[in-house]
Amino acid sequence: MQNLIPAETAMAEVKRALVETLRVDAARIEPGTSIVRDLGAESLDFLDINYRLETAFGIRMARHFFLEHMEELFGEGTALDDNGRLTDRALAVARLRYPEAAVGGGGSSLDMDEVAGLITVRALAATVMDILATLPEKCACGAASWRVSDGTHIVCGACSEPAAFTNGDELIRQWLLSLPAGARSLASPQPG
Amino acid sequence: MSFEQKVALVTGSSRGIGAAIAEAFARAGADVVVNHRSAAGSSPEKAGRVCERVRALGRRAIAVRADISQGEECRDLVAAAVDGLGRLDFLVLNAARAPFKPYERLLERELHELVQTNFVGNLLLLRAALPWLERTSGSVVFVSSLGSRHYAPSYPLGSMKAAMEVVVRDCAESLGPRHVAVNAVCGGIVRTDSFKTLRQVWEGLESLPDDVLVEPEEIADVVLFLCSPEARAICGQTIIVDRGLGSRLFR
Numbered sequence: 155m156q157n158l159i160p161a162e163t164a165m166a167e168v169k170r171a172l173v174e175t176l177r178v179d180a181a182r183i184e185p186g187t188s189i190v191r192d193l194g195a196e197s198l199d200f201l202d203i204n205y206r207l208e209t210a211f212g213i214r215m216a217r218h219f220f221l222e223h224m225e226e227l228f229g230e231g232t233a234l235d236d237n238g239r240l241t242d243r244a245l246a247v248a249r250l251r252y253p254e255a256a257v258g259g260g261g262s263s264l265d266m267d268e269v270a271g272l273i274t275v276r277a278l279a280a281t282v283m284d285i286l287a288t289l290p291e292k293c294a295c296g297a298a299s300w301r302v303s304d305g306t307h308i309v310c311g312a313c314s315e316p317a318a319f320t321n322g323d324e325l326i327r328q329w330l331l332s333l334p335a336g337a338r339s340l341a342s343p344q345p346g
Numbered sequence: 347m348s349f350e351q352k353v354a355l356v357t358g359s360s361r362g363i364g365a366a367i368a369e370a371f372a373r374a375g376a377d378v379v380v381n382h383r384s385a386a387g388s389s390p391e392k393a394g395r396v397c398e399r400v401r402a403l404g405r406r407a408i409a410v411r412a413d414i415s416q417g418e419e420c421r422d423l424v425a426a427a428v429d430g431l432g433r434l435d436f437l438v439l440n441a442a443r444a445p446f447k448p449y450e451r452l453l454e455r456e457l458h459e460l461v462q463t464n465f466v467g468n469l470l471l472l473r474a475a476l477p478w479l480e481r482t483s484g485s486v487v488f489v490s491s492l493g494s495r496h497y498a499p500s501y502p503l504g505s506m507k508a509a510m511e512v513v514v515r516d517c518a519e520s521l522g523p524r525h526v527a528v529n530a531v532c533g534g535i536v537r538t539d540s541f542k543t544l545r546q547v548w549e550g551l552e553s554l555p556d557d558v559l560v561e562p563e564e565i566a567d568v569v570l571f572l573c574s575p576e577a578r579a580i581c582g583q584t585i586i587v588d589r590g591l592g593s594r595l596f597r
Contacts, residue, residue: 196388201542208546217446217546222453230453267386 156289158302159211164282167306168275171206175199185276186254200270203278210306213285216322219269220251223326239263247333252277281322288320348574350375352482353431355423357381357414357471358441360393362538363489366562367438367569368396369403374570376436377406379427383413383441406431414441414467415459424474434478436573439468439510440489444503446547452502464506469513476526483525485573488514489565490532490584492592500547507532511584518582529572529580534588536560558591 169183176193189195195203204215221244224233233244240248240263248269249257255272257264289308292298297312308317320328354371358364360382368378380396382389393409400407408430412423427434443463445456452460472486479486493504494511511530518528535544535551537559545551568587571577586592 198539198542201546205542205546225453226451230455234455 156286156300156308158289158300158308159286159306161279161283163306164211164286165275165279167207167210168203168279168282171203171210172275174206175202183275185274185279187275188255188271189273189275189278190271195270197270207278207282211282211286212307212316213282213319214321215281215285216326218323218326220247220326220330221266221269223323223330227327227330234266238266240266240269247330248272250333251329284325285319285322288325289317293317348374349570352376352435353379353427353433354436354438354573355379355381355427355434355475356438356440357423358383359438360389360396360409362540363533363536363562363565364438364440365392365396366566367440367489368407369399370563370566370570371436372400372403372405372407375405377431378408379423379431380407380409381414381423381441382409382411383443385411414471415443415463416467417470420467420471421474423471424478428478433482434475435482435484437472437475437479437484437486438489438569439471439486441467442489442503442506444501444506446500446543447502448500449502449505460502460506464503465509465513468510472517476521476524479526480524485527485529486514486517486521487569487572488528488530489569490530492532492534492586492588494532494584496592498548514584515582522581527572527577527580528582529577530584531565531568531572532584532586532588533565534558534560534586534591536562536565538562554591558589560587560589 169180172178172183172189172193173180176195176199178193182193187193207213208215221233224244224247233241235241245257245263252272254274257272289300293310293313293315295310295313295315297310299311300308300317301311303309309315349371354376356364356368356378359368359380368380371378378400380393382393390411397407397409410423410426412419414420424434444460445452468488488510490507490511491504493501494507498504514528514530521528535554535558565587568585572580572585
């Protein structure tokens with residue numbers, strides 16, 4: 155855990171990354187804004203946004219969506235059917251991962267390309283905070299004191315080396331493996 | 347003069363290297379078929395803008411959506427090109443699609459897609475275009491990358507690029523008697539939107555000096571050269587356009 159960089163800082167950097175990548179007016183960006191549906195981001199834009207956040211915080215964002223990790227961890231076909239649509243199990247996981255996105259109501263599924271549309275500004279900031287929360291207790295040099303440099307970089311108070319965080323892909327895998335078996339039973343479709 | 351009244355089909359030309367090639371053909375006097383894969387997202391709009399730029403150069407342009415991994419769509423693409431612009435002289439196989447993952451992590455579905463899009467699809471399209479290219483003694487140029495001959499992390503596309511370079515070498519022999527030229531251009535690190543993907547997968551890419559980066563127009567220039575009469579003695583070759591990056595031991 156860390157209490158050096160507050161959530162407000164993560165949100166501010168996410169907004170800045172969105173403004174710079176998508177060239178949108180900051181006034182359009184609210185915590186609940188969908189980065190794809192409301193701001194028009196595409197897959198390459200996500201790469202750019204993630205790159206800006208990685209540079210800002212010295213972290214490594216996930217390179218792959220949870221769907222790919224599900225297929226690697228649990229077997230092909232567990233997340234996507236032959237038509238590239240999310241399975242019931244993947245929908246249940248999506249609901250857990252994006253609780254404010256009202257995923258898949260009325261028995262309908264999602265195409266894999268629609269998953270990015272579930273990501274809100276709040277969710278992206280939360281992802282940054284999740285990675286920052288993996289701050290190790292000690293630096294590799296043995297010191298147990300961290301400080302913030304430039305407002306967004308956590309560095310060792312003794313040797314000034316940047317903190318090493320768990321990368322975003324590994325966090326997704328850990329989260330998936332922490333879900334009880336049969337995750338579909340844990341979440342029901344949102345109304346509407 | 348060698349491109350006037352002629353028609354070029356460039357796959358994956360709504361952006362990046364493909365768009366630069368499409369526009370280069372237009373500047374040289376050819377009409378252009380701009381191909382994109384997706385019906386959704388920004389690709390149709392981007393393809394439309396490429397067409398507008400081609401038309402602004404005084405040439406005809408049509409945008410045709412087709413997924414070249416599908417044989418029927420390859421045939422429809424060629425049909426649309428010929429129906430729309432009357433002939434086919436130059437086929438540029440630029441479209442490519444692959445995940446950035448080590449081979450051992452590719453899912454079975456991804457392996458099939460890798461081969462289908464980047465190898466099978468290119469051959470199906472070549473086959474569909476061949477009758478029209480024979481009529482015009484046309485040219486085929488495949489757009490390859492350094493991954494065909496150098497290791498790059500999480501770049502399984504390189505294996506398909508290598509395979510296609512062999513196809514180029516062999517088809518130049520089998521199609522030469524039919525007066526269809528076949529060559530390839532192998533790009534280095536090209537400054538396109540895909541650079542954003544590459545810099546996240548290849549650590550240290552951003553520390554490469556600017557002078558090794560290749561502009562899309564520089565790839566396009568060599569593609570056009572290979573389609574010109576001046577390249578008539580070049581047969582089945584892959585021309586490397588990388589500012590010397592692939593030759594350097596020390597960088």
